[in-house]
Structures are given as structure tokens and as C-alpha cells.
Amino acid sequence: MSRTATALGQPAVLVSMLIGVIFVAAWEWLPGMLGVARFIIPPASAVAEEIVFMFARENLLYHTAVTSLSVAIGFVLGAALGAAIGYALAVSPTAEFALSPYILALQIAPKVAFAPLFVMWFGFNLMPKILVATLIVFFPVMVNVLGAVRQIDRDQINLGRAFNATRLELFWKIEVPASMPALFAGLRIAATLAVIGVIVGELVGGSVGLGYLLAFGQGQANTPMVFGVIIMLTLIGLVAYLAVVVAEARVLHYMPKRDFGAR
Amino acid sequence: MAAVRLEFRNVTRRFAPTRRSEGVTAIEGVSIAVRDREVVSLIGPSGCGKSTLLNLSAGLDGPSVGEVFVDGAKVTGPNSHVAFMLQKDLLLPWRTIRENVEFGLEIRKVPATQRREIALGQLKICHLDGFENHYPHQLSGGMRQRAALARTMATDPSVVLMDEPFSALDAQTKLVLQKDMAQTLSRLGKTCLFITHDLAEAVALSDRVLVMSKRPGRIIEEIAIDLPDRDDPIARRSSEKVTPYLRRLTELLDVAHADV
Amino acid sequence: MTNTINRKTFLRGVGAAGAAFALGRGPALAQARQQITYMFAGPTVLPAFAPHMIAKHKGYFAAEGIEPRFVTGQGGADVATQVGAGNAEAGGGIGDTTMVVRPNGVPVRAVALLGGGGLHQLFIREDSGITDPRNLRGKTIGVQSFQDTSYYALLGTLARLGLTRNDVTIQAAGPAGIVQLLVNGTAQAMVGVFDFALAAEAGGVRLRRFSLRDYFPSMAQTVIVSDTSIAQRPQLVRAIVRPLLKALGEIIADPTKAIDDYLAAVPENAGRREQMAAAIRAYAQYVYAGQAQLGAFNPDELRTLQEFYLREGIIRRAVPLDELYTNAFVS
Numbered sequence: 001m002s003r004t005a006t007a008l009g010q011p012a013v014l015v016s017m018l019i020g021v022i023f024v025a026a027w028e029w030l031p032g033m034l035g036v037a038r039f040i041i042p043p044a045s046a047v048a049e050e051i052v053f054m055f056a057r058e059n060l061l062y063h064t065a066v067t068s069l070s071v072a073i074g075f076v077l078g079a080a081l082g083a084a085i086g087y088a089l090a091v092s093p094t095a096e097f098a099l100s101p102y103i104l105a106l107q108i109a110p111k112v113a114f115a116p117l118f119v120m121w122f123g124f125n126l127m128p129k130i131l132v133a134t135l136i137v138f139f140p141v142m143v144n145v146l147g148a149v150r151q152i153d154r155d156q157i158n159l160g161r162a163f164n165a166t167r168l169e170l171f172w173k174i175e176v177p178a179s180m181p182a183l184f185a186g187l188r189i190a191a192t193l194a195v196i197g198v199i200v201g202e203l204v205g206g207s208v209g210l211g212y213l214l215a216f217g218q219g220q221a222n223t224p225m226v227f228g229v230i231i232m233l234t235l236i237g238l239v240a241y242l243a244v245v246v247a248e249a250r251v252l253h254y255m256p257k258r259d260f261g262a263r
Numbered sequence: 264m265a266a267v268r269l270e271f272r273n274v275t276r277r278f279a280p281t282r283r284s285e286g287v288t289a290i291e292g293v294s295i296a297v298r299d300r301e302v303v304s305l306i307g308p309s310g311c312g313k314s315t316l317l318n319l320s321a322g323l324d325g326p327s328v329g330e331v332f333v334d335g336a337k338v339t340g341p342n343s344h345v346a347f348m349l350q351k352d353l354l355l356p357w358r359t360i361r362e363n364v365e366f367g368l369e370i371r372k373v374p375a376t377q378r379r380e381i382a383l384g385q386l387k388i389c390h391l392d393g394f395e396n397h398y399p400h401q402l403s404g405g406m407r408q409r410a411a412l413a414r415t416m417a418t419d420p421s422v423v424l425m426d427e428p429f430s431a432l433d434a435q436t437k438l439v440l441q442k443d444m445a446q447t448l449s450r451l452g453k454t455c456l457f458i459t460h461d462l463a464e465a466v467a468l469s470d471r472v473l474v475m476s477k478r479p480g481r482i483i484e485e486i487a488i489d490l491p492d493r494d495d496p497i498a499r500r501s502s503e504k505v506t507p508y509l510r511r512l513t514e515l516l517d518v519a520h521a522d523v
Numbered sequence: 524m525t526n527t528i529n530r531k532t533f534l535r536g537v538g539a540a541g542a543a544f545a546l547g548r549g550p551a552l553a554q555a556r557q558q559i560t561y562m563f564a565g566p567t568v569l570p571a572f573a574p575h576m577i578a579k580h581k582g583y584f585a586a587e588g589i590e591p592r593f594v595t596g597q598g599g600a601d602v603a604t605q606v607g608a609g610n611a612e613a614g615g616g617i618g619d620t621t622m623v624v625r626p627n628g629v630p631v632r633a634v635a636l637l638g639g640g641g642l643h644q645l646f647i648r649e650d651s652g653i654t655d656p657r658n659l660r661g662k663t664i665g666v667q668s669f670q671d672t673s674y675y676a677l678l679g680t681l682a683r684l685g686l687t688r689n690d691v692t693i694q695a696a697g698p699a700g701i702v703q704l705l706v707n708g709t710a711q712a713m714v715g716v717f718d719f720a721l722a723a724e725a726g727g728v729r730l731r732r733f734s735l736r737d738y739f740p741s742m743a744q745t746v747i748v749s750d751t752s753i754a755q756r757p758q759l760v761r762a763i764v765r766p767l768l769k770a771l772g773e774i775i776a777d778p779t780k781a782i783d784d785y786l787a788a789v790p791e792n793a794g795r796r797e798q799m800a801a802a803i804r805a806y807a808q809y810v811y812a813g814q815a816q817l818g819a820f821n822p823d824e825l826r827t828l829q830e831f832y833l834r835e836g837i838i839r840r841a842v843p844l845d846e847l848y849t850n851a852f853v854s
């Protein structure tokens with residue numbers, strides 16, 4: 001069984017690597033062959049060179065660390081808040097009924113548009129960046145948790161009630177674990193959104209973080225730097241996503257095995 | 264005369280009208296008495312209030328008129344004398360089979376070691392030894408329903424309520440589980456109210472069969488099954504004496520259908 | 524390919540314009556005018572763009588056979604990039620814009636310098652009691668952003684004052700924030716354009732102005748076009764530069780008249796006549812005036828600026844001076 005799996009896996013890995021090589025090669029040579037200027041699409045090697053330069057001279061590691069920290073804090077805060085409010089609304093239909101129009105409005109409002117306001121209110125520190133991330137992470141987590149608790153089979157709850165479970169026991173022993181898959185689905189989305197939130201905040205203003213480097217690179221028409229920053233941001237998003245996937249695999253170990261990265 | 268374990272006295276349950284639906288009277292003037300160690304089946308057209316009756320017995324719902332008693336005490340809410348089992352196994356996917364069987368005991372604050380002992384014992388009775396550390400998704404439908412049975416028995420209820428527990432299983436699995444359940448009930452001396460729409464199942468498993476009318480559900484007939492082998496439904500089924508009972512029940516249900 | 528087509532259209536346009544002129548027929552002229560895109564580094568309603576607006580309003584561009592459409596970019600480098608990529612025929616930068624983008628391969632040059640002064644000034648709150656910029660030590664100074672020329676100009680100025688960036692607190696606050704910082708007293712000074720200073724004064728603070736050019740070769744706005752345009756469409760470049768210099772000369776010569784012209788050109792600003800008048804007078808006096816040859820660059824200033832940028836690490840490579848500008852279109 002497992003032998004078949006690896007036998008099947010081998011060509012897929014090779015094809016995947018081949019696609020990667022073709023992509024990088026095309027990136028390196030195609031723009032030049034088509035006469036696209038380097039300041040419009042810099043070749044892969046120029047971007048790689050720029051990343052090395054940014055490590056050496058532009059404090060890339062520091063800026064990456066600042067952005068990662070903001071992403072992590074914003075993600076944790078947004079996820080915690082989203083889950084807490086999601087559960088609170090789920091167990092209190094009255095609260096949900098009263099708050100749902102406002103929640104819907106806030107959910108529809110484009111969160112990143114708050115970035116300039118937050119910067120104005122809280123200044124040029126990490127706070128507004130973290131806040132944008134928190135706000136943007138909040139909704140998918142809250143909506144997923146709320147939906148999941150709502151969808152729990154009434155009979156499942158009745159089973160607990162028939163055993164004389166208290167409200168708190170129903171919550172911790174049924175509602176919370178039953179909503180875990182949906183919570184993690186929300187967290188996966190949230191992990192990538194957190195990076196967007198932070199970067200938008202950093203683009204608005206400040207002098208640290210990858211968003212600053214992005215604006216800095218763009219402000220000098222230094223396109224390789226812009227590409228370099230995009231690569232670093234993708235890496236941060238990837239790490240955040242994988243962290244959720246790993247946590248999910250541990251928490252949801254009882255689930256039938258799924259493909260890596262599947263929704 | 265054996266003690267009455269479960270009793271309905273002139274029970275009516277009405278559901279108030281809501282924005283979505285007009286009000287319905289699910290059951291009306293139902294009086295039932297299930298005695299100790301008796302297995303009583305309840306049959307009737309779908310929507311006639313069978314599950315409502317079960318919910319009232321479990322204390323998950325209260326009657327609009329009348330009273331329900333379990334072990335002589337009036338039912339006012341969920342209580343530890345009753346346990347139920349549905350068509351859905353209701354196993355919690357994040358718990359192992361053993362942990363699922365322990366669920367009711369855990370809520371009743373039974374110490375862990377004792378819980379474990381009881382659960383393992385029940386799993387053995389239900390032929391699930393060796394699967395205690397599996398998760399529900401790793402088991403077949405039949406095995407999961409066995410686990411649900413083990414969970415139902417683990418809290419040692421005096422009345423067991425079953426709502427079409429085998430209706431989702433394939434014919435062969437169903438026969439095996441019916442046999443296991445019949446043996447378990449009779450070995451443990453449990454009292455059981457068994458809801459089904461399968462007439463043969465009702466005849467094979469029970470001491471009495473109650474027939475309900477179309478909604479609003481009333482008990483329109485009570486048939487005592489005077490056959491041996493209540494703990495061996497397979498033997499019972501092969502007896503030709505089953506046929507008159509089946510014919511009678513079929514007639515009754517047709518009447519029930521026609522009685523609009 | 525595009526260039527060829529555009530050049531043909533252009534030549535046809537110029538031909539038609541000439542013919543129309545000769546015959547004195549207006550409508551034919553309007554029809555033949557070539558549309559071009561001119562990109563600003565800030566909102567089009569800023570009085571900083573008065574020469575452009577007046578030139579368009581008074582038909583100076585039309586007389587050259589072109590019809591500019593003004594659009595706003597994301598700052599000087601963005602304008603240069605768009606011009607280099609061919610998305611705009613011309614754009615506005617500052618003296619240093621080509622210096623910053625050219626080493627990164629953006630093929631653009633400055634073809635006119637709109638004034639002999641510096642666009643950015645140092646403003647200090649009067650109530651701070653500071654009359655000598657040397658005394659800014661320990662104070663907070665606002666700039667628009669850390670990626671902006673005004674910040675580099677501040678660094679250069681501080682260096683000449685014998686201060687470092689650690690002797691003062693520099694805050695980047697964006698266009699709205701910088702005014703706010705000054706008005707609420709968080710910052711005692713700022714480096715920026717007149718437009719910000721006038722907004723702050725409208726908010727109730729009195730400011731003292733210091734020219735950065737006393738310390739640092741801060742420059743005025745420039746007109747940027749691509750190398751391709753210079754090589755292949757010099758007439759077009761001339762058609763863009765000449766009207767701008769004409770309007771510039773008029774503002775310098777008669778600011779009071781220019782105010783009326785400007786408000787007629789940009790009626791959106793009519794409600795703020797006082798502020799606009801003050802801005803245009805200030806620009807005329809401190810930014811536009813002072814050039815021996817209107818529109819011409821002084822290579823020595825560019826050299827000093829480039830050396831400073833290189834030293835400070837603001838640019839990594841210096842390109843030859845004659846790749847940054849040309850005075851060929853201003854004479």
C-alpha cells in the first residue's frame with residue numbers, strides 16, 4: 001500500500017520540481033528575450049542578488065522579523081477574539097440576533113481600508129499593523145466557529161442532555177471539539193490574511209517591516225527589491241499557513257487522513 | 264405483576280405554531296405502561312409522534328397534558344434512569360470508541376478507572392474488544408452502532424429507549440445486531456421501548472407491539488406477541504407463527520393510513 | 524511600433540495645427556490636437572502645479588498641438604517608472620528623481636527644471652522660539668515619509684548644521700499627518716512644501732520659513748520624459764516644455780495676475796482664494812525665481828546632490844551626470 005503511494009508520489013514530485021525549474025528559467029530569460037526592460041520585470045538572478053544585498057545592507061532580517069512578529073501577534077489576537085466571539089454568539093442566539101446586522105456590516109467593510117485610520121489614531125508603531133491583521137483575521141474565524149456550532153446535530157446535544165450534562169459540559173465536551181475542523185479551516189484562511197493585513201498597515205507608513213521595504217523599493221523604482229519583498233512575504237505566509245496545518249494535524253488527529261494542503 | 268418502569272398517563276404533546284409552521288398536535292391522549300424487563304415495540308406511520316414519545320420519556324421534552332413516569336417518579340427533565348439510542352450512532356468523532364462508551368459515565372462523574380472497566384466490559388459484550396482505541400471513522404456502520412449500544416448500556420439505565428436503531432444498516436448486519444441486542448437486553452434484564460417501522464423486527468424482538476395512528480398519534484392497538492425465543496430473533500423469525508402477527512400489523516397500519 | 528504610430532499621429536497633428544493656425548480656424552485645430560498623459564507626483568489640485576494648470580487653461584499646450592491629460596502617480600519614482608514604461612508621455616519629478624531611478628534602469632531624463640529655488644523648505648513653529656536651525660537639537664521634525672526627497676534634504680541639512688539624525692526626532696507622517704503634527708505641537712518643525720505649511724497656518728500656527736538651499740542643493744520640480752521620446756520625438760518634448768516655461772515666466776513676472784489665472788484654471792480651489800494666493804506668491808518668490816536661463820539645470824548642483832546621496836547610501840550607484848538631464852529643450 002505504502003509502496004504504491006511512494007511509487008505514485010515519485011513522478012509527481014519530479015513533475016513538480018520540473019515545473020519549478022521551468023518557471024525560474026522562464027523568469028530568468030523570457031523577459032529579456034521579449035525585450036521587457038529590467039525595471040519592469042527583473043530576471044530571477046537580479047532578484048536573488050537583490051535579496052542577498054538586502055540581507056547585507058538593508059536589514060532584511062530585521063524587517064522580516066518585525067513583519068513576522070506583527071503577523072504572529074495579529075493572527076493570535078484575531079483568532080482568539082474571533083473564536084471567543086464566535087462561541088459567545090453561538091451559545092447566545094439573542095446576542096447573535098441583536099449583533100448580526102453590525103457584524104455583517106463590519107464583515108463586508110473592506111478591512112484594509114481601515115489601515116490609514118489606524119495609523120492616524122495610533123501612530124507609526126506596530127499597533128496599527130497588528131490591528132489591521134487582527135480585524136482581518138477575526139471574521140473568517142468567527143464566522144466558521146459560529147457556523148460550526150450552529151450546525152451541530154441537535155440529537156448529539158440531546159445525547160449529552162440525556163446524560164444530564166450541564167451547559168458548560170455540553171460546551172466543552174461537544175460544541176468546542178465539534179467546531180475544531182471549521183475553526184482550523186478558518187485559521188488557514190486567516191493565516192494568509194494576517195500577512196495582507198500587516199503589509200497594508202506597513203505600506204501606509206512607518207520605517208520598519210517588509211511593507212516599508214516594499215514602499216522604499218518602489219520609491220526608488222527598485223523593482224528587484226519589490227520582488228524580493230514579495231518573496232519574503234510569501235515565505236512568511238507559507239510558514240504561518242504550515243504552522244496552522246501542523247497544529248491542525250495534531251488537534252484533528254482523529255480525522256481520516258487528508259492530502260497535504262487540502263481544504 | 265412486575266413493577267412498571269415507564270408509564271405515560273393520558274399524555275398529549277402539542278407544538279405551538281411558529282412563524283415557519285402552524286401548530287401540530289404530535290400525540291394525543293397516550294397511555295402506556297412498560298413493565299420491568301419488557302421489550303415493547305412502537306410502530307406507526309412516519310410523523311405520527313413516535314420520536315416525540317421517546318423525547319418525553321428521556322425528559323428532553325415535556326408533555327402539554329398528562330404525565331410521564333419512570334421508575335415511579337415523574338419525569339421533569341433528563342434523568343439517569345433512562346438512556347437512548349437512535350438511528351444515528353451519535354459517536355463523537357474525536358473520541359476513541361472506549362472514550363465514547365465512557366461519555367455518559369464521565370458526565371456522571373464516575374472515576375476514570377471504574378469508567379474504563381465498565382466501558383471495556385460493555386465493548387466485550389458488544390463484540391468490540393480490540394477496537395477500544397479506534398476512532399469512529401475507522402469502524403463500519405454496524406460496529407459503530409454496536410458501540411452506540413455499548414454506550415447506552417454503560418450507564419446501566421433501567422429503561423432503554425431505541426428509535427429505529429437498525430434502520431440504516433444492511434439486512435445482514437441488521438440481523439446480527441438484532442440478535443446481539445436481544446441477548447444483551449435479556450441478559451441484563453433491561454426494560455426497553457423500541458421504535459421501529461420494520462414490522463418483522465417488531466414481532467421478532469418484542470413482548471408487545473403498540474400501534475399508533477396517523478397524527479395526532481394515539482395508541483390504536485396493543486398486540487401481545489405470545490412467542491418463545493425473545494432473546495433469539497433469528498429463531499423467532501423462522502417460526503411460521505410469526506405470519507399471523509405480521510398480517511395483523513399490516514392490516515392495522517393500512518387502517519392507520521386510511522384513517523385520515 | 525507604438526512610438527512610430529505616435530510619432531506619425533503627432534507629426535500629422537503638428538501639420539494640421541500649423542495649417543489651422545495659418546488659416547486661423549479654431550475648430551480644426553482642436554480636432555487635430557494630440558492627447559498626451561502628464562503624470563504628477565501629487566494631487567492635481569495642489570498649487571504646486573500652477574504652471575501646468577495655467578499653461579493648459581491659457582491654451583499654451585494647444586498652441587503646440589497637444590492636449591495634456593493630468594493624472595496622479597504615487598510619488599516621483601512611480602511617475603518616472605510610468606514614464607519609462609511608456610504609460611505617460613511626461614511627468615513631474617524633483618531634481619533628484621532621475622538620480623534615484625536611473626541607476627535602477629529606468630530610461631528617463633529631466634528636460635526642464637521649474638525654478639531656481641528648492642521645492643522643500645524648512646518650517647519651524649514661531650512659538651518654539653527657535654530662530655536658528657542649529658537649535659533644533661532635541662526637537663521633533665516631521666517629514667512626509669522616509670522615502671521622500673524631503674527626508675533626504677533634511678538629512679543633508681542636518682549634516683551641514685553639524686547635527687546627525689540621532690540629535691533630533693524625525694517622524695514620517697504622510698501629507699495629512701505632517702500638518703497635524705505641527706498643529707498639535709507634537710513636532711516643532713517640518714521639512715515639506717508650501718502647501719503643507721499653509722495648511723498648518725490655516726490651522727492656527729505661525730511658522731518661520733528657512734530655505735534648505737542655504738545648506739543643501741534642494742531643487743525645484745522637473746519635467747521628466749523617456750530617452751525614447753528625446754531621441755525620437757523631440758518636437759513633442761519641446762511642445763511640453765515650452766508652454767510650461769511660458770507659464771512659469773508669467774507667474775514670476777506677475778504673481779497677482781497669475782493668481783487669477785490659476786483660480787480660473789482650477790475653479791475647485793476658488794473657495795480657498797487666500798491660501799492659494801499665498802501659495803502662488805511663495806512659489807513665485809522662493810521656488811520659481813532665480814534661474815539665469817529659465818528651465819535650465821545647473822550641473823554643479825546635480826553633482827553635489829549626487830555625491831551626497833551616494834555618501835548617505837540613498838543611491839547605490841552614480842550614473843554620469845549627462846544621463847540625468849538635458850538642457851537641450853529649454854533654450
Ligand SMILES: Nc1ncnc2c1ncn2[C@@H]1O[C@H](COP(=O)(O)OP(=O)(O)O)[C@@H](O)[C@H]1O
Pocket residue numbers: 278279287288289308309310311312313314315316478
Ligand atoms: N420540536 C418540534 N417543534 C414542532 N413540531 C415538532 C417538533 N418535533 C416534532 N414535531 C412535529 O411533531 C410530529 C411528530 O414528529 P415525530 O415524533 O418526530 O414523528 P415520528 O418520529 O413518528 O416520525 C411531526 O409532525 C413533527 O413535525
Ligand SMILES: [Mg+2]
Pocket residue numbers: 313314426
Ligand atoms: Mg422519528
